[in-house]
Amino acid sequence: MLTFEQKLAIMESFPELTRSDVSLGRVNFSYEQSAYDKKNVAYHLHPNGNGFIYAGRLRGYSTDDKGFVNIRDYEADALRSLVAESILSLTDTSTQKTPPRTESTQKERWEGPDNQSLVVTFEDELWYVYAGVNLESAFETYEEAAQYCLEEGFTKAT
Known part of the structure; x- marks a missing residue:
């Protein structure tokens, strides 16, 4: 505790x-x-x-x-x-815009339990979540990908 x-x-x-x-x-x-x-x-x-x-x-x-x-x-x-x-x-995601698709925001690292990490990347008009080289899931919006990472116990790396 x-x-x-x-x-x-x-x-x-x-x-x-x-x-x-x-x-x-x-x-x-x-x-x-x-x-x-x-x-x-x-x-x-x-x-x-x-x-x-x-x-x-x-x-x-x-x-x-x-x-x-x-x-x-x-x-x-x-x-x-x-x-x-x-x-x-509690955040109104309907008014949020997808982060700009620049080179620096196309890939984003998320950290989780037991030193695991996920990478969220934007490719071909979809947001993909990878665990190493393995594709975990694909989403139409960044918000959906972020929600998935949070639900799996991951937080965005700084």
Whole structure:
């Protein structure tokens, strides 16, 4: 189990989130650019280790009636992935443009658990996801490729 400080550090590594200290030492993180009424990504992170991440628009997570997942026993990679997915789920992708197709953005590396990596590349009007030389999947939009990487537990390499 991550400590409260470790969970805070992970949350603070997402520059798009805004921290709010609330009662009893708890902390919330909100995504102010949310395309939806829901803005809280992290709710009531508590020094005792408890806390919740919004996953109401995601599949594959057991949520409470408000759409939150309890992260008390989450490991670092799983927490980072869930937070990234939560932010993406609150982003209005219909107004986002596909990143410009320049030489520097045609290939993008994503890092995952156990030092695995994926490469997202744009070729022949499609976005391809490769694991080494093996093709994992192909998508019509960058957003779909990014969502796939996030769902598989990967984050964009810096």
